[in-house]
Amino acid sequence: MRIVLARVSLIPPQLFGVLLVTFMLVRLLPGDPALLMLGNMATPDAIASLRQRLGLDQGLWTQFVRYLGRVLHGDLGTSIFTSHPVVQDLIERAPATLELISYAMIVTVTAGVGLAVLSVIARGRSFDYVTRVYGLAAGALPDFWVGLLLIFFLYHVAGWAPAPFGRLDTYLTAPRAITGFYTLDSLLTGNWADLGSAAARLVLPVATISIVNTGAMMKMTQTVFAGVYDSAFIRHARASGLPQRRIIVIALKNSLPPIITTAGFLFGFLLGAAVLVETIFSWGGLGQYAVQAVINSDYPALQGFVMVAAVFVLLVYLVVDVLYELVDPRIRI
Amino acid sequence: MAGEDRSTTLEVDHLGIAFGAGAAEHAVLRDVTFRLGRNEILGIVGETGAGKSVLAQALVGLLPGDGRVVQGEIRVNGRPLAAMNERDRRQLRGGAISLIGTSAKTLLDPVETVGRQIARVLRAHRPCGRRAAWRQTVQLLGDVGIIDSEQRARAYPHELSGGMAQRVVIAMALIARPDIILADDATLGLDATVQVQVLDLLVARSRERGVSVILITHDLGIVAHYCDRVAIMRAGRIEELQAVQGFLAQPGTAYSESLLGAARARPVPADHLSTATQRLGDAGEAVAPRGETLLVVENLQKLFAAGAAQPPLRAVDGVSFSLARGETLALVGESGSGKTTIGQCLLRLLTATAGGMRFDGIDIAALTERQFRPLRQRMQMVFQEPYVALNPRWRVCDLISEPLRLLEPVSRRDRQARVNELLDLVQLPRRLAEAYPHQLTAGEQKRIGIARALATRPDFVVFDEPTTALDIRVRAQIIDLIRSLQVRTGLSALFITHDLNSVRSLAHNVIVLNRGQIVERGETETIFARPQHAYTRLLLTAELPIEWSASRRSGTPVPVLTAERGASARR
Structure with a gap:
C-alpha cells in the first residue's frame, strides 16, 4: 500500500514532463494548422486572424503556460479539426480502444504464456518446432495484412464473422454507457443483443492484434520459463516427487516478473499501435483519432491524446510495479 | 515389501548407465553393485567425474538428457525401478528416496515460504489436510534445529543463512518419511562448524527414524565420522566397498591408499622459520635476511554500509599483525569472519576504512592508486x-x-x-x-x-582459499606445490582459508578471526595443540580427522542408542 502511494505521488511530476515534451515536439511538426483549416485559397489576413484566435502568434512559453493552466481545469482545448472539446472526443473514443486492447492483451498473454509453457515441456517434439516457426513468423507479420486476411477468409469467403465496420451492428443502439466497454455495459444492463453483437465484432480485431503480438510474448516467456524450468530448485522439486502440474505452476510463478514487464510494455504500446487495426475495422478509437490529429496538425487533439496515453502508461507501470512486489518477495521497492 | 529380505532397502545390481546414442554412446557407470541395509549409513567417495552424482540421479529415476540404464537394475524395497510407471516413480521420489543436493539455497523455490515448500512435499505423498501438513512442517523444522520454527516457516529462502537452508532441505527430505536419504555433497561449501552441525543432525534424525542414508562426498573425514561402510568410486565403477573401520586401517586398493594419503594432514613443513631458512640456504639460492619484517598491519578497520537505518557492518574491526619475510601466515575463520576482506584491503582491492598498512617500510594506506600501482608487481593475489x-x-x-x-x-x-x-x-x-x-x-x-x-x-602473495572445492588428491597437490614454492622462492604469504588441514601443512603462524576481530594468534603447532580461546576450540572440534576413533560423531547402527549419541555430540 505504501508503495502505491509513493508511486502515485510520482505521477504528477512525470505528467508535467510529458506535457512539456509533447507540447514542444508537437510544435516541431511541419504544417500550419491555420493554413490547413482555411485551405489554400485563404488570404494572409484571414490566416493571421485565425492564428491570433488560436493563440499561435504568441511565444512558445506563453502558449505552454496557458495550455497548462487549462489542463489543470480539465480543459484540453478544442480540436481544431472536429470542433469538439478534446476531452469529449477522447471520452468518446478511449473506451473503444481500451476495450479492444484489453481483450487483445488477455488473449495475447494467455496464448503466449500457454504456448511457451507447452513448448518448453514438449521440448524437442514437433509441437516445440511448430511454436518456433510461429514465433519467427509472427515477428514478420504486419498487423494490417493479418487483419485483411482474416476479413477476407472469415467474413468474405466463409461468412462466419460480422462485417468489419465498427463495434456494433448498425441496427443496434449502444448500451447505456457505464464503463464505455460495450461488452461490459450490455452485460450490466442485460442487453443480450448488444452483447452478442459487440462480442462478435471484437473477435476479428482482437484475433488480429493477438496473432501478431503473441509471438513476441511467447518467445520471451519461452526463454525465461526454460531457464527456470532447468534450474536447481525445479530439479529438486521433481526429486521431491511433486506432481508435474505443481512443478509447472512453481516454474511459472518464478517466471512472472519478466512476463509482467513485457505485458505491461505491450499494453502501453498497443494503445497507439492498434491504429492500423482500428482503421481496417473502422473502430473509431484513439489510434485513429491520433493519426487524424497528426495529419491535420491538430495540436490540442494530439496533445490530449499524448496525455491520455501517458497517464495510461504510467498507470500500467504502477500496476506492474505493484504486481512485481507481490510475485517476488525478494523485491522491496 | 514383496516378502524380500526386510533388512535391505536398496539393491543395486550390476548397474550400467550410458549417455549418447549410437557411436557416441559412452558409459558413465559400469557394473555398479551394492546393497544398502535398513538404517545403514553408506559413504560413496570419488573424485570429480567418478559418476557419483549420476548414480544418485539414477537412484531417483531422474537421469538427465538421454542418460539411460543399459545394464542391471535398481530395486527399492524389493521393487525394481524399471518396472514402475511414471506415477509410481513420482511417489518413490521423496516418498521412498529423498535427495539432498549441494548448496541448499539454490534448491529452494525463491518465491515461496519454506514452510509451504515442505508442506507441499508432504501433501504430494501423504493424504493430509493443509492445516495438518503445516503443523507437521513446523514441528519437523523444530526437530532439525530451527529455533522459533513457527515463525521461520514463514520465511523466504533468501532470508535464511546457508546452514539454515540446508536444514530446511533436510526437513523437506524427511517430511514424507522416506526409507532412504541420498545426500549428494550436501554440505559442500558450508563452514566446518555448520557442516558438522548439519551432518550430526541428519545422521541423528535418520538413526531415530530408521532411515538409511547414502552420503556422497569427496571428504574422507565425513566418511570416517559418519558412515558405517564406504564405497570408493572411480571412473564409473565401485573399486572398493568395505566397513569404514577396515577401510581406514587397511584400504584395499592402491587408489584408495592414495586418496587416504592425500587427505591426511601433512606435518608442518619445517620447524618454523629457522629450518625453512636452513633449507633455503641448502638449496643455494639467494635468501633474504631472516626475521626482517615485510608487512605491518595496524588496527585495520573496514566497515560496510548496511542500509539506511542500520549501523554499518564491521567486517574487519581493529586487526593488527605483522609478517616476516619468508613467513607464511594463515588467517583462519568462518565465512563472514573478515579474512578475505583483510586480504583485499592489503592489495587495495577494497579501501580500508581506517588503520595503517606498511609494506617494506612504505605506508600503503596513504598512497594514491597511481602511486600504488608500481607496488602491485610486488604484492599479488591468488583468487578464490x-x-x-x-x-x-x-x-x-x-x-x-x-x-x-x-x-x-x-x-x-x-x-x-x-x-x-x-x-x-x-x-x-x-x-x-x-x-x-x-x-x-x-x-x-x-x-x-x-x-x-x-x-x-612478487615478494608477497595472498592466497585466498587455495584449496577449497578441490578433489582430495588435487588439494594435496596444490598444498605440495605451495610448499615447494615456499622453499624454492622464499615466498612470504598470507594464507586465507577455513581448511585447517592445509593450515597445518603450510603455515608457520596462525591468526584466528571471528567477526572481524582476532581471537587468538600464535605458532601453528601451538594453536593446534593447545588452543586457548573457546572459538578456536570450536573450529578445531568441527574438523573431521580421518581416523577411526571413539570420538566418531556417529557410532555403529544401533538405532536408539546412536541417536542419543549423535544428539549429545551436537552439544
Missing part, C-alpha cells in the same frame, strides 16, 4: 575461484604473461621463456600454454591462478 578470475577468451599463455606488462617491456621471446618457466614452476606441462581456461580442470585452473600471481616475482 580460479575459473571466475580467468578471462575465458584468453589462452593460458596470455593469462600468464598479462601481469608481465606491469614490468619493463620485454621481448616476445623473453616473455615466452618466462611463461614456460612459470608453467614449470606450477608443475603444468608447457603444451597447456595454448589452452583456454574452460579446457582445464579445476586443479589446473588453480595452478594458472598461482602462476599469474607469481609472474612478476
Whole structure:
C-alpha cells in the first residue's frame, strides 16, 4: 500500500514532463494548422486572424503556460479539426480502444504464456518446432495484412464473422454507457443483443492484434520459463516427487516478473499501435483519432491524446510495479 | 515389501548407465553393485567425474538428457525401478528416496515460504489436510534445529543463512518419511562448524527414524565420522566397498591408499622459520635476511554500509599483525569472519576504512592508486575461484604473461621463456600454454591462478582459499606445490582459508578471526595443540580427522542408542 502511494505521488511530476515534451515536439511538426483549416485559397489576413484566435502568434512559453493552466481545469482545448472539446472526443473514443486492447492483451498473454509453457515441456517434439516457426513468423507479420486476411477468409469467403465496420451492428443502439466497454455495459444492463453483437465484432480485431503480438510474448516467456524450468530448485522439486502440474505452476510463478514487464510494455504500446487495426475495422478509437490529429496538425487533439496515453502508461507501470512486489518477495521497492 | 529380505532397502545390481546414442554412446557407470541395509549409513567417495552424482540421479529415476540404464537394475524395497510407471516413480521420489543436493539455497523455490515448500512435499505423498501438513512442517523444522520454527516457516529462502537452508532441505527430505536419504555433497561449501552441525543432525534424525542414508562426498573425514561402510568410486565403477573401520586401517586398493594419503594432514613443513631458512640456504639460492619484517598491519578497520537505518557492518574491526619475510601466515575463520576482506584491503582491492598498512617500510594506506600501482608487481593475489578470475577468451599463455606488462617491456621471446618457466614452476606441462581456461580442470585452473600471481616475482602473495572445492588428491597437490614454492622462492604469504588441514601443512603462524576481530594468534603447532580461546576450540572440534576413533560423531547402527549419541555430540 505504501508503495502505491509513493508511486502515485510520482505521477504528477512525470505528467508535467510529458506535457512539456509533447507540447514542444508537437510544435516541431511541419504544417500550419491555420493554413490547413482555411485551405489554400485563404488570404494572409484571414490566416493571421485565425492564428491570433488560436493563440499561435504568441511565444512558445506563453502558449505552454496557458495550455497548462487549462489542463489543470480539465480543459484540453478544442480540436481544431472536429470542433469538439478534446476531452469529449477522447471520452468518446478511449473506451473503444481500451476495450479492444484489453481483450487483445488477455488473449495475447494467455496464448503466449500457454504456448511457451507447452513448448518448453514438449521440448524437442514437433509441437516445440511448430511454436518456433510461429514465433519467427509472427515477428514478420504486419498487423494490417493479418487483419485483411482474416476479413477476407472469415467474413468474405466463409461468412462466419460480422462485417468489419465498427463495434456494433448498425441496427443496434449502444448500451447505456457505464464503463464505455460495450461488452461490459450490455452485460450490466442485460442487453443480450448488444452483447452478442459487440462480442462478435471484437473477435476479428482482437484475433488480429493477438496473432501478431503473441509471438513476441511467447518467445520471451519461452526463454525465461526454460531457464527456470532447468534450474536447481525445479530439479529438486521433481526429486521431491511433486506432481508435474505443481512443478509447472512453481516454474511459472518464478517466471512472472519478466512476463509482467513485457505485458505491461505491450499494453502501453498497443494503445497507439492498434491504429492500423482500428482503421481496417473502422473502430473509431484513439489510434485513429491520433493519426487524424497528426495529419491535420491538430495540436490540442494530439496533445490530449499524448496525455491520455501517458497517464495510461504510467498507470500500467504502477500496476506492474505493484504486481512485481507481490510475485517476488525478494523485491522491496 | 514383496516378502524380500526386510533388512535391505536398496539393491543395486550390476548397474550400467550410458549417455549418447549410437557411436557416441559412452558409459558413465559400469557394473555398479551394492546393497544398502535398513538404517545403514553408506559413504560413496570419488573424485570429480567418478559418476557419483549420476548414480544418485539414477537412484531417483531422474537421469538427465538421454542418460539411460543399459545394464542391471535398481530395486527399492524389493521393487525394481524399471518396472514402475511414471506415477509410481513420482511417489518413490521423496516418498521412498529423498535427495539432498549441494548448496541448499539454490534448491529452494525463491518465491515461496519454506514452510509451504515442505508442506507441499508432504501433501504430494501423504493424504493430509493443509492445516495438518503445516503443523507437521513446523514441528519437523523444530526437530532439525530451527529455533522459533513457527515463525521461520514463514520465511523466504533468501532470508535464511546457508546452514539454515540446508536444514530446511533436510526437513523437506524427511517430511514424507522416506526409507532412504541420498545426500549428494550436501554440505559442500558450508563452514566446518555448520557442516558438522548439519551432518550430526541428519545422521541423528535418520538413526531415530530408521532411515538409511547414502552420503556422497569427496571428504574422507565425513566418511570416517559418519558412515558405517564406504564405497570408493572411480571412473564409473565401485573399486572398493568395505566397513569404514577396515577401510581406514587397511584400504584395499592402491587408489584408495592414495586418496587416504592425500587427505591426511601433512606435518608442518619445517620447524618454523629457522629450518625453512636452513633449507633455503641448502638449496643455494639467494635468501633474504631472516626475521626482517615485510608487512605491518595496524588496527585495520573496514566497515560496510548496511542500509539506511542500520549501523554499518564491521567486517574487519581493529586487526593488527605483522609478517616476516619468508613467513607464511594463515588467517583462519568462518565465512563472514573478515579474512578475505583483510586480504583485499592489503592489495587495495577494497579501501580500508581506517588503520595503517606498511609494506617494506612504505605506508600503503596513504598512497594514491597511481602511486600504488608500481607496488602491485610486488604484492599479488591468488583468487578464490580460479575459473571466475580467468578471462575465458584468453589462452593460458596470455593469462600468464598479462601481469608481465606491469614490468619493463620485454621481448616476445623473453616473455615466452618466462611463461614456460612459470608453467614449470606450477608443475603444468608447457603444451597447456595454448589452452583456454574452460579446457582445464579445476586443479589446473588453480595452478594458472598461482602462476599469474607469481609472474612478476612478487615478494608477497595472498592466497585466498587455495584449496577449497578441490578433489582430495588435487588439494594435496596444490598444498605440495605451495610448499615447494615456499622453499624454492622464499615466498612470504598470507594464507586465507577455513581448511585447517592445509593450515597445518603450510603455515608457520596462525591468526584466528571471528567477526572481524582476532581471537587468538600464535605458532601453528601451538594453536593446534593447545588452543586457548573457546572459538578456536570450536573450529578445531568441527574438523573431521580421518581416523577411526571413539570420538566418531556417529557410532555403529544401533538405532536408539546412536541417536542419543549423535544428539549429545551436537552439544
